[in-house]
Amino acid sequence: MKRFRRLRQNENIRNFVCENKIDVNDLIYPLFVIEGVNIKSPIDSMPNIYQYSIDRIDEELQKIAKAKIPAILIFGIPEYKDEVGSGAYDDNGITQKAIRFIKEKYPELLIIADVCLCEYTSHGHCGLVRNCEILNDETLPLLSKTAVSLAKAGADIIAPSDMMDGRVCAIRSALDDNGFINIPIMSYSAKFASGYYGPFRDAAGSAPHFGDRKSYQMDPANGREAIREIEDDLNEGADMIIIKPALAYMDILSKARECFGIPCIAYNVSGEYAMVKAAAQNGWIDEKRIVLENMISLKRAGADRIITYHALDVAGWLNA
Ligand code: PBG
Ligand code: ZN
Numbered sequence: 001m002k003r004f005r006r007l008r009q010n011e012n013i014r015n016f017v018c019e020n021k022i023d024v025n026d027l028i029y030p031l032f033v034i035e036g037v038n039i040k041s042p043i044d045s046m047p048n049i050y051q052y053s054i055d056r057i058d059e060e061l062q063k064i065a066k067a068k069i070p071a072i073l074i075f076g077i078p079e080y081k082d083e084v085g086s087g088a089y090d091d092n093g094i095t096q097k098a099i100r101f102i103k104e105k106y107p108e109l110l111i112i113a114d115v116c117l118c119e120y121t122s123h124g125h126c127g128l129v130r131n132c133e134i135l136n137d138e139t140l141p142l143l144s145k146t147a148v149s150l151a152k153a154g155a156d157i158i159a160p161s162d163m164m165d166g167r168v169c170a171i172r173s174a175l176d177d178n179g180f181i182n183i184p185i186m187s188y189s190a191k192f193a194s195g196y197y198g199p200f201r202d203a204a205g206s207a208p209h210f211g212d213r214k215s216y217q218m219d220p221a222n223g224r225e226a227i228r229e230i231e232d233d234l235n236e237g238a239d240m241i242i243i244k245p246a247l248a249y250m251d252i253l254s255k256a257r258e259c260f261g262i263p264c265i266a267y268n269v270s271g272e273y274a275m276v277k278a279a280a281q282n283g284w285i286d287e288k289r290i291v292l293e294n295m296i297s298l299k300r301a302g303a304d305r306i307i308t309y310h311a312l313d314v315a316g317w318l319n320a
Contacts, residue, residue, distance in 0.1 A: 020299045022292065024318055028071045028112065028265070029064055029311035032203050033057060033098040035079040045199035046270055047277045049309055051077060054094075054101050061106055067315035071110035073159065073307055074098060075204050078120055084128060085117035089145035093120075096153035103154035112186060113155035115146050115171070116162045124208040126162040126216060134215055136164050143167050144174035151180040159242065161188040163216040168236035186265060187238035190226035190252050193217035196245045196271030203270065226252045227259060234260060242307070245269040247294060250301040257302025266303035268294065273309040288317055 007017045032051045034041065039053035052060060064072065076095030078087035087093045099111055117139070118126045127139035139162065147158045158175065160167050168187050175183050193214045201207040218226060226249075230241050241260070243253045244267035256264050276294070280287035291310045298306050308314070 020296055022295045022299055022314070022318065024068050024315045025070055026295075026299065026303075026305050027069050027311040027314060028073055028305055028307040029069050030073045030075065030307060030309060031057070031060065032075050032077060033094055034077040035094045043199065043203045045202050045274050046309060047281065049203065049273075051203065054098050057098065057101070058105070061102060061109070063312055065106060065109065067312055067319060069311055069315055071112055071157075071305075072102075073112045073114060074102075074155075075114050076119060077205055081120055081122045083122055085120035085142065087120040088115075088117050089142060089149045091149050091152065093149070096149055099150065099153040099155055110156045111154065112157040112159050113147075113150040113153075115143055115150065115158055115160040117142060117146070118162075118206040118208070119204050123210065124206055125211075126213065127164055132210065136216075137166070139164050140167055140170040144170045147171045148174050148178045148180065151175060151178070151183045155183070157184050157186050157240075159186045159188065161191060161242075163188065163191050163213075163218075166236070168233045168238050172237035184239035185237060186240040186242060186263075187233045188244055188267070189230040189233040189238060189241040190249070190256070191217050191242070191244045192220050192226075192249065194220065194245050194248075194269070194271070196248070196269045199270035199274045220248075223252055223255070227255055230256055230260060234262065238262070240265060242267050243303075245272060246298055246303070246306070247272050250297070253298070253303060254301045263304040264302055265305045265307060266298045266301075268298065268306055268308040268310070270309065276310075288313075292317065 007013055034051040034053055036053045037055055040056050041051040043049050078094050116126050118124055123129050125134050128135045240263040242265045243249055246266035246268040253266055276290055279285045
């Protein structure tokens with residue numbers, strides 16, 4: 001007789017036929033570093049996530065090292081912003097300084113550097129602006145300069161998140177020309193114009209001051225276009241790709257996994273984190289159970305690695 005339940009009857013047999021696993025090595029933890037001294041500043045919409053000044057960041061790095069999380073994704077919050085986002089490609093910018101500090105103390109920790117201008121521009125857009133238009137080609141040299149500057153500071157992986165067309169090609173040749181032929185590009189290839197980034201923009205102070213990001217980030221309605229975006233980034237030289245957000249876009253993740261052989265990374269973004277934390281704080285859901293279920297679901301859908309604000313918690317549960 002057909003009985004699916006034969007393989008579910010006890011934990012040993014369930015473990016034996018389990019198809020997917022989440023491991024500490026799957027996790028990438030985002031980190032916010034802010035200019036200034038003695039700062040550990042909470043982010044209201046992201047419980048347990050903080051902005052750290054460099055002199056305070058070791059507190060967080062020790063936890064990451066102890067948890068054996070292999071990689072961080074670093075975001076800098078500068079003191080000054082201008083029209084052209086010059087803090088992004090300043091060799092003494094906040095992100096560059098933080099990377100040098102971390103690399104020296106924790107050489108084995110992989111540092112993934114987000115490349116974008118929105119944290120550094122006074123208007124909060126990811127590229128140069130003229131007459132309320134976000135300029136594509138004029139932005140590319142600045143993104144390239146940013147990538148080179150971050151690589152010089154010690155970043156192990158460059159992750160462009162701006163969604164300008166042609167940035168992977170521009171960044172690849174700039175890295176190569178400057179002797180960084182071995183620095184991989186992890187491109188935010190399928191990045192949607194999403195409401196789920198709200199809490200991040202509080203954390204990074206990067207909300208656009210006018211309009212929105214719909215003229216460069218993708219329309220949430222478009223799945224086929226996401227595959228073409230990924231294809232294009234791979235042709236331009238991307239070594240790995242990011243799908244973002246993660247949970248509402250698992251169809252894209254799953255298709256990308258089927259279509260391409262490269263590492264696929266899911267970005268479980270700030271709004272996804274905030275929703276889980278809010279419900280958990282209200283006692284409406286079991287946080288550990290829900291978070292681990294989200295993680296295994298991303299693995300099942302095809303994620304090789306997961307960028308998540310839950311990383312320290314997940315590592316704690318897995319290591320326990
Ligand atoms: C910068 C960037 C954003 C996120 C990562 N890099 C914000 C945005 O595009 O507005 C969002 C991450 C998150 O929500 O956790 N472009
Ligand atoms: Zn941006």
